Amino acid sequence: MYTGLPTRPHPAMGRGPNAGCRYCGLPETNEHVATGCNKFKASIMKQLHDSSVRKVYDGLCIKYDLAKTEFDQPVPVVQQNAHVELYWDRTWVTEAQIRFTKPDVIDQKPCSSNT
Numbered sequence: 649m650y651t652g653l654p655t656r657p658h659p660a661m662g663r664g665p666n667a668g669c670r671y672c673g674l675p676e677t678n679e680h681v682a683t684g685c686n687k688f689k690a691s692i693m694k695q696l697h698d699s700s701v702r703k704v705y706d707g708l709c710i711k712y713d714l715a716k717t718e719f720d721q722p723v724p725v726v727q728q729n730a731h732v733e734l735y736w737d738r739t740w741v742t743e744a745q746i747r748f749t750k751p752d753v754i755d756q757k758p759c760s761s762n763t
């Protein structure tokens with residue numbers, strides 16, 4: 649019995665039980681789609697992730713009185729006013745070597761307002 653994602657081998661998709669991943673050709677299982685396929689992660693999964701995080705970003709724009717971008721428009725990497733700097737999907741340079749340096753959203757008070 650098939651459950652979960654409508655992967656290509658799913659009987660409802662009509663491609664047969666051995667249908668491969670639409671991106672890499674490996675077996676398109678639920679596990680492969682969710683975590684195993686780097687091409688899925690870089691395309692559809694990133695779009696789904698970003699659309700979820702976008703709700704948080706839009707809420708922060710309202711909170712800090714920053715311009716909201718239309719949903720079909722790209723999010724600016726940075727928006728700022730006198731009270732806050734809001735970053736979207738930006739790589740951060742850190743002194744310590746850490747594995748993940750690209751948080752989804754960062755809101756930070758400008759240095760001049762830390763006093």
Ligand SMILES: [Zn+2]
Pocket residue numbers: 669670671672673674680684685686687688
């Ligand atoms: Zn794949």
